[in-house]
Amino acid sequence: MELYSSGDILLFRRRIIYLTVLVFCVFAGVTFRFFYLQIIQNPRFKALSEENRIKTKRLFPIRGLIYDRHLRPIADNQPLYKVLIRPEYIKNEKETALWLEKNLNISQKDFETKLTNHLKVNPPFVPLVLLEDATFDQVSRVETSKFAHPELEVAVVPVRHYPYSSAFAHVLGYVGEITHDELKLYKRYGYRIGDFVGKAGIELAFEKNLHGREGALFVEIDATGRELRVVKEIPPVQGDSVITTLDLQLQLYADKLMKSKSGAFVVINPHSGEILAAGSYPSFDSNIPARPRLRRQWLKLSRSPLHPLLNRLIQGLYAPGSTFKPVVALAGLAEKIIDPQETLVCRGRYRIVRRWFRDWKRWGHGTVDMIRALAVSCDVYFYHLGLLVGPWEIFKYAKLLGFGETTGIEIPGEKTGFVPSPSWKEKVIGEGWTAGETAVLSIGQGYILVTPLQMALAYAALVTGGHIPHPYIVSDIISPDGKKIWHREPEILRDVNIQPDALEILKEGLFEAVNARNGTGIRARSRIIHIAGKTGTAQVIASQKDEKEIPEHLRDHAWFIGMAPAEDPEIVVAVIVEHGGSGGKTAAPIARAIIEKYFSIRSGESTDVF
Amino acid sequence: MKEGRFDFFYFGLVVALMCAGVVIVYSISFVYAHEKFNDPTFFMKRQMIYMGISYAVLLGAAFFPLKLFRRMTFPFLFSVVLLLILVFVPGVGHKIKGVHRWIHLGYFNIQPSEFAKLAVVMYLADFTARKAEHLSDWKKGFLPPVAVIAFICTLVVIEPDFGGAATLFVIGLLTLYIGGSKLLHNAMLFLVTLPLAVLLVFLEPYRMQRVLSFLDPWRFFSGPGFQTVQSFLALGSGGLIGVGLGNSRQKLFYLPEAHTDFVLAVVGEELGFAGFTGALLAVLMLSYLGYRTAWKAKTHYEKVLAGGMTTIILLQALLNACVVLGLLPPKGMPFPFLSYGGSFLLVCALACGLVLNVSRRVQE
Numbered sequence: 001m002e003l004y005s006s007g008d009i010l011l012f013r014r015r016i017i018y019l020t021v022l023v024f025c026v027f028a029g030v031t032f033r034f035f036y037l038q039i040i041q042n043p044r045f046k047a048l049s050e051e052n053r054i055k056t057k058r059l060f061p062i063r064g065l066i067y068d069r070h071l072r073p074i075a076d077n078q079p080l081y082k083v084l085i086r087p088e089y090i091k092n093e094k095e096t097a098l099w100l101e102k103n104l105n106i107s108q109k110d111f112e113t114k115l116t117n118h119l120k121v122n123p124p125f126v127p128l129v130l131l132e133d134a135t136f137d138q139v140s141r142v143e144t145s146k147f148a149h150p151e152l153e154v155a156v157v158p159v160r161h162y163p164y165s166s167a168f169a170h171v172l173g174y175v176g177e178i179t180h181d182e183l184k185l186y187k188r189y190g191y192r193i194g195d196f197v198g199k200a201g202i203e204l205a206f207e208k209n210l211h212g213r214e215g216a217l218f219v220e221i222d223a224t225g226r227e228l229r230v231v232k233e234i235p236p237v238q239g240d241s242v243i244t245t246l247d248l249q250l251q252l253y254a255d256k257l258m259k260s261k262s263g264a265f266v267v268i269n270p271h272s273g274e275i276l277a278a279g280s281y282p283s284f285d286s287n288i289p290a291r292p293r294l295r296r297q298w299l300k301l302s303r304s305p306l307h308p309l310l311n312r313l314i315q316g317l318y319a320p321g322s323t324f325k326p327v328v329a330l331a332g333l334a335e336k337i338i339d340p341q342e343t344l345v346c347r348g349r350y351r352i353v354r355r356w357f358r359d360w361k362r363w364g365h366g367t368v369d370m371i372r373a374l375a376v377s378c379d380v381y382f383y384h385l386g387l388l389v390g391p392w393e394i395f396k397y398a399k400l401l402g403f404g405e406t407t408g409i410e411i412p413g414e415k416t417g418f419v420p421s422p423s424w425k426e427k428v429i430g431e432g433w434t435a436g437e438t439a440v441l442s443i444g445q446g447y448i449l450v451t452p453l454q455m456a457l458a459y460a461a462l463v464t465g466g467h468i469p470h471p472y473i474v475s476d477i478i479s480p481d482g483k484k485i486w487h488r489e490p491e492i493l494r495d496v497n498i499q500p501d502a503l504e505i506l507k508e509g510l511f512e513a514v515n516a517r518n519g520t521g522i523r524a525r526s527r528i529i530h531i532a533g534k535t536g537t538a539q540v541i542a543s544q545k546d547e548k549e550i551p552e553h554l555r556d557h558a559w560f561i562g563m564a565p566a567e568d569p570e571i572v573v574a575v576i577v578e579h580g581g582s583g584g585k586t587a588a589p590i591a592r593a594i595i596e597k598y599f600s601i602r603s604g605e606s607t608d609v610f
Numbered sequence: 611m612k613e614g615r616f617d618f619f620y621f622g623l624v625v626a627l628m629c630a631g632v633v634i635v636y637s638i639s640f641v642y643a644h645e646k647f648n649d650p651t652f653f654m655k656r657q658m659i660y661m662g663i664s665y666a667v668l669l670g671a672a673f674f675p676l677k678l679f680r681r682m683t684f685p686f687l688f689s690v691v692l693l694l695i696l697v698f699v700p701g702v703g704h705k706i707k708g709v710h711r712w713i714h715l716g717y718f719n720i721q722p723s724e725f726a727k728l729a730v731v732m733y734l735a736d737f738t739a740r741k742a743e744h745l746s747d748w749k750k751g752f753l754p755p756v757a758v759i760a761f762i763c764t765l766v767v768i769e770p771d772f773g774g775a776a777t778l779f780v781i782g783l784l785t786l787y788i789g790g791s792k793l794l795h796n797a798m799l800f801l802v803t804l805p806l807a808v809l810l811v812f813l814e815p816y817r818m819q820r821v822l823s824f825l826d827p828w829r830f831f832s833g834p835g836f837q838t839v840q841s842f843l844a845l846g847s848g849g850l851i852g853v854g855l856g857n858s859r860q861k862l863f864y865l866p867e868a869h870t871d872f873v874l875a876v877v878g879e880e881l882g883f884a885g886f887t888g889a890l891l892a893v894l895m896l897s898y899l900g901y902r903t904a905w906k907a908k909t910h911y912e913k914v915l916a917g918g919m920t921t922i923i924l925l926q927a928l929l930n931a932c933v934v935l936g937l938l939p940p941k942g943m944p945f946p947f948l949s950y951g952g953s954f955l956l957v958c959a960l961a962c963g964l965v966l967n968v969s970r971r972v973q974e
Contacts, residue, residue, distance in 0.1 A: 012913060015788055016901050019921075026928050027894060033935045034878070034886055037845045 057219055058192070061212030062158050064239030066172055066202060068248040069276075069475070074168055075203075078161035080291070081139045081154055083131040087115060088124035089151035099149060103141045106130060127153060133293035160196065160203075162286045164248075167255040170280040170311045171246065171411065171473060173201020176289040190214065196290060200311070202242065202473060205410040209477055212239030240485065243476040245274035253597045255279055257590050263557070263577040264312035264452040267594060270460030270563070270572045272490035273469030275409070276598070278453075280312040314407075314414040317449040318576060321536030321583065322377045322520070323559045324398075324444025326462065326506050329370055329382075331389045331397040333502035338385060340370035340505045346380040352435050357383050360537070374509025377520045377535060379443050386442025391433055394441055395421040400496045401458040402468055403450055408493060409471045417454055420447035445539050456574035457493075459534075459561045462506050463569045466496040510534055511566045514588075524562055524588035529599050531592060532569070533562030535583035538576075555579040560587035564595045571598055616672070617969045620899045624668060624962045627892055627947035628661050628955070635950045637855050638876045639869040653869055653950050660952040664959035671963025672970065679964075680911060683736045687758075690729040693722035694765040721953040723766045723774045728957055730759060730782050731918035738789030739911035745790045752795045755786060772810060773942055779803065781925055785918035788904070841872050841934050844879040845886070852882030869950040871942055874934040890931060893946060896962070897924040903969040916968040919961035926954075 066075035083104065090096050093115075097108040111130070118128040131138060134154070142152045160175045162168060178186065178195045186197065189208060197211065198204035215236030254265055258281045266278040284301050288294045301308055310316065332338040348364035350357045359365070359379040365372070373381035386394065398404065404419040420441065422433035440446040453471065461468050470493040477486040510532035514521040520535040536559030558580030563569035573591045580586030636654035643652035671679075697713055713720050737755050738745060745751040759782035766775040787796050869876075878886040900920025907913040923946045930945040932938040944951050946958045 011790060012788070013905060015790075016905055016917065019784070019788070019917075020898070020901060023894075023897065023924060023928070027890065030890065030928065030931045030935060030937070031887060033937060034845065034931075035883065037842060037935065039850060039883060 057217040058194070059215035059217055059234075059236045060157055060195075061214055061236035062238045063160055063175070063196070063212060064210040064241040064480070066210075067241065067243045068246045068251075069244065069274075070248070071243065072248045074164060074244070074246065074248060075160065075162050075172055077158045079156045080159035081131075081134040081156055082129055083134045083138060083142055084127035084153040084155055085115075085130050086125060086127045086151050086153065087119055091151070096149065096151065099145070100130070103145070104131060104134075104138050127155075131293075133291050135293070160287075160290045164252060164255075165285040165287055166259075166283040167252055167279070168246070169201075169283045169286040170313060171201055171244075171275075171278050172286065173203035173205075173411070174199055174286040174289045175203050199289065200309075200413070201411050202244065204412050206242050206474060206477070209240040209242065212480075213237040238480040240477050240479050242474045243478065244473050245269075245276060245475050246278075246473065247276045247598075247601065249601050250594070250598055251277040251279070254590075254594050255283075257593055258575075258577075259283070261577050261580065262306065262312075263575070263580065263587075264316055265573065265575045265590070265594065266313055266453055266456045267571055267573050267598065268453075268456050268460065268471060269469075270463040270569060271469065273460075273471045273493070274475070274490070275471055275473050276571065277594070278313050278473075280310070280316070282306050282308040284308045311411065311413060312452065312576070312578075314409060314411055314451050314453050316451060316576070317415055317417055318452075318557050318559075319446070319448060319538040320444035320450045320455060321538040321557070321559050322379075322444055323455060323534050323536030323561050323583070324448065324450075325374060325377065325382050325442070326510065326534060327397055327401060327403075327458065328386055328389060328394055328442045329374065329506060329509070330401075330462075330498065330502065331393045332370075332385050333505060334397070334498065335389065335393055337388050337393075338370070343367050343369045344373075344381050344384055346378050348380070350380045350383040350439070352383070352387070352439055355436060357436070357439050370505055371509045371512055374506070374534065375512035375516045375519045377513070382442045383439040386438050387435060389442075391420075391422050391438045391441060394438070395419055397496075398448070400494070401461055402494060403448070403454055403458065407451075407453055407457055407471050409453060410473055414453075415451060417451055418447065418449040444536060452574045452576050455559070455561055455576075456572050459563060459572050459574070461496050461498065462503065462510070463563055463572060465500070465503055466498040467492045468494045468496070507532060507566070510563070514562070514566075520582075520584045521560065521562070521588050523584055524560060524592040524595075526564075526592050526596055528596050529564050530566035531562050531564045531595055532566040533560055533573075533588070533591065535560050535588055537582045540579070555581050558583040558586040560584075560591045562588075562591040562595060564599070571595065615970070617899070617903075617966055620896070620962070620966060620969065621668075621672070623892060623896055623899075624947070624959070625665070627896075628664060628959075630889075631948045631955070632657050632661055633855075634873060634877060634948050635869055637880065638873060639950065642869070656952070657950055657955075660955045663952075664955045667956060668959040668963040668966070671960050672966035674963075674967065676912070676967055676971065679967075680732075680736055683732045687729045687733050690722060690726050691762065691765070693720075694726060694762065694769075697722060697769065721951075723769065723771055723778070724953040724957045726762050726766065727778055727781055727922050728919075728960060730762060730778060731785050731915065731922060731961075733758060734782065734785045734789055735911050735914035735918055738786070738791070738914050739909070742790065742910055746792050748795065752786075752791055752799075755782070755791075756799060759783075767810065771942065776807065777925065777929060777943065781918070781922055784921050784925070785914065788917040788921070789910075789914045841875040842936060844872070844875040845934070848879040848882040848886075850883050852878070852880045852885055855880050870944050871930070871940065871949070872934055873945050873949045874931060877948065878934075889945070889948060890927065893923065893927040896920075899969075900924075900962075900965045903965055903972065906972050907968050908972065912968045912971065916965050919964050922961050923958055 062077055065073050065077075068074050085096075097111050100106045100111050101108050114130070115128060118126075134142070139154055142149075142154055145152065162172065175196045176199045178191060178193065178197045182197055183191060183193065190213070191197065191211075192214070195214075198207040203210065213236060215234045217230055218232040219230055250267060254267070254277050258265055258279055262281050264278075264280045267276040268274065269276065288298045288301065333340065345367050346359060346364040348359045348362050350359070357379070360377070364380065365376045365378045368376065368378045368381050370381070372378070398419045404417055406414045406416055420437075425431060425433050425437075437446060441448060457468050457471060470491045472488055475488050476484055479485050511530070513519045513535065514524045514531050514533050521533050524531050524533050538557040538559060540554050540556055556579070558577040559575070560583050561572065561574045563572045573594050575587040575591045575594070577586045577590070632654060635657045636651065639653035640650035644650040693713060713722060734755055741751050759779060763775040763779050766778060783796055783800065787793065874886060874889065877889055881888070897920050900916060900923070904913045904917035904920065907916055926943060927946050929938060930943050933940050933943060944954045947955065
């Protein structure tokens with residue numbers, strides 16, 4: 001056996017001792033380090049350790065649908081595709097960047113900065129969103145390259161979709177990502193950053209019903225945020241759906257007529273207040289604000305000089321023009337100031353104090369009584385009547401019919417409009433009310449401002465004998481499982497006492513306006529149905545020139561308020577076409593077409609939707 | 611303690627460590643095991659089986675005729691080399707996370723690089739004893755063993771297991787030193803190898819990342835540094851006596867591979883400074899007894915064998931402690947007896963058994 005020599009043994013033992021000393025030094029170092037970490041740094045690390053937690057992932061709810069009166073969906077949901085990339089699976093960054101540039105149109109530089117910034121704060125397994133709203137083409141490119149590019153993923157979330165794009169924009173409104181201020185408002189209902197909320201119209205008014213309840217996925221994560229397992233899942237609850245009083249067919253038809261114009265229209269049931277169709281123009285595709293892809297278009301829309309986002313139906317303030325004349329007539333009749341059979345000779349001008357007020361028709365209408373004056377829209381008659389009635393009575397009846405007040409429709413943002421009075425003028429302008437101003441007010445010009453919806457409702461009073469209904473769009477709310485959970489009963493908003501004989505005169509006047517020879521609303525006359533109505537021309541500037549010589553943006557606004565059937569009206573239609581010139585020429589044919597369409601739909605003749 | 615007899619104290623210490631290992635593996639892994647295999651005792655059961663086998667191996671090695679054992683040096687060395695090559699053969703080798711480190715053996719995976727440490731020590735004990743008079747000769751006494759070590763280390767490096775290779779290299783170097791080679795040679799070899807190791811680190815981005823993250827784990831928190839950070843969190847929240855056995859937070863998925871490489875971190879968290887120091891002291895005691903045996907052994911072979919085997923265990927324990935404490939970059943190295951894993955437990959048992967064997971023969 002190879003025994004050690006004594007020298008070897010000494011060497012060996014020395015070496016063992018060296019080794020042991022070395023080991024003890026290392027051991028001492030380790031212990032010291034350990035002591036430092038565990039005893040000295042204990043509070044700090046203990047707190048950090050507590051931060052390892054369970055993470056919740058949000059499950060977005062599906063927004064409730066919106067239906068028309070025959071349960072046809074007019075707002076539903078669509079999948080929104082996002083393209084994500086998981087940095088940890090990138091095999092070759094250069095190659096991936098090239099592919100992205102070629103196929104998804106993401107520049108290499110963009111991608112690189114995005115990725116670098118992402119990785120500064122996220123571990124590599126947290127996906128980075130490359131496209132918030134990918135097109136079908138982009139999604140299919142990603143899906144077909146799954147094998148070559150496993151790092152790319154497509155995620156789907158529900159997003160609001162309006163199948164008829166711009167047709168319902170101002171009634172239904174639109175949705176968009178929640179803003180800071182909205183968050184404050186909705187916080188107590190559990191809303192959070194990243195939620196989509198209604199921004200206007202029905203979407204805003206019924207936000208809490210439509211929204212649904214967010215679900216959550218509780219995921220256990222490790223210290224870096226990597227998901228390990230689902231601890232608990234709370235599924236999202238779909239929002240309630242609403243049924244509206246709108247008629248899809250009628251709306252689409254009216255939309256087609258109004259599309260190229262600027263203005264507004266509304267079709268309302270004067271008895272119940274149901275709104276069958278309504279719109280404001282120029283309109284916009286209400287799908288735009290919810291889509292990240294279309295952000296630029298949205299910005300352009302909101303800055304457009306044509307103000308497409310303004311809801312002219314309830315926010316557009318116009319002088320009513322001659323459509324206001326029945327209000328003055330009503331004041332005269334109700335207060336028994338004038339006998340409707342009393343006649344007046346109109347020579348085209350009327351003198352008040354030392355000033356001549358002109359009629360719209362240069363040479364006058366000849367001998368007119370009240371019915372005839374309404375039919376031919378004689379200004380001189382109403383100057384005279386207005387002065388007899390006085391500004392206070394006009395003010396009183398305008399207020400009774402709902403002018404200067406909101407109508408209470410669900411759509412938020414309604415304007416009150418304005419009805420002037422002598423005391424208002426004194427207080428605000430500091431001057432006394434003049435007789436001339438009474439005359440101007442009598443033909444619906446001057447300070448008075450109304451919305452198209454107010455106009456339609458005021459005429460509803462002429463149909464129902466003074467009962468103005470509360471206008472509404474949403475008739476029912478149904479839960480996701482199809483149960484009706486709320487139903488709206490029609491109600492009367494205000495009552496104006498109109499004597500039956502006064503009503504007869506006014507109705508006759510409106511019928512004559514459409515059907516009599518020389519009636520201003522002759523273009524609303526229909527061969528299918530008896531229509532009654534009143535035209536109006538709201539002055540933008542005072543001018544003697546022929547309308548064709550005036551630049552378009554200074555031309556008068558054209559009004560027509562109609563009702564049909566004239567004998568016992570079922571609907572009231574208000575149409576305003578901005579800068580359309582005279583109401584008889586532009587607005588009346590549109591109103592007639594809408595009314596005819598309504599009756600053909602009702603009789604089952606018209607079934608086309610487009 | 612009487613010399614020339616079976617060292618019951620040493621044996622008891624080893625068995626106690628192995629039992630503690632089973633308890634700790636269970637305490638650390640039951641949540642993870644329940645999650646992954648729907649069986650909280652998955653890792654514990656396996657560890658108990660490994661422990662049973664290791665117990666037998668420990669006793670077997672303690673009483674196996676040492677002469678016969680020495681004769682098996684070269685067959686063992688060759689089969690280890692063969693296994694190290696076999697891990698790359700598809701179907702035989704088992705790839706985990708892109709690394710060829712295991713050989714699939716029915717129910718278990720074995721890791722040849724662990725056995726390579728034993729083989730190298732056995733070979734060096736035999737070599738230094740045979741060539742005792744040539745040891746100071748550069749060509750005859752130093753280069754041949756270094757060539758063998760380098761060859762095996764290369765095989766391990768290309769697995770790739772840089773940490774394993776480095777450990778193997780240091781074990782070989784220390785065993786050579788105990789065996790009596792010249793300190794100058796060792797130092798020179800070390801100086802030659804160091805730039806090579808640095809080069810290897812620079813060539814492989816993930817190794818570089820690990821080293822960087824080790825230098826500043828907090829900056830690489832979300833990347834490669836987070837293991838170290840989580841280890842700090844575990845140790846740091848332990849305090850003096852710990853949060854209690856089974857109460858570790860970090861093992862709940864926050865600290866990956868808690869039941870293998872970072873077992874000490876959880877021991878530190880659950881049992882505190884006391885538990886951590888206790889585990890280290892136990893290994894230190896084991897080493898002390900092992901070196902004492904080497905000191906007293908009669909033949910060159912026995913001395914180097916006992917010293918080398920003890921070095922395997924001690925070095926692994928210290929390196930592992932350094933990793934857990936953030937003093938060395940993490941590199942997949944278990945702690946003797948306490949970490950989950952069959953191959954390394956077996957190797958440790960064999961090493962301790964051989965030390966026992968040598969100590970038994972001290973007065974014969």
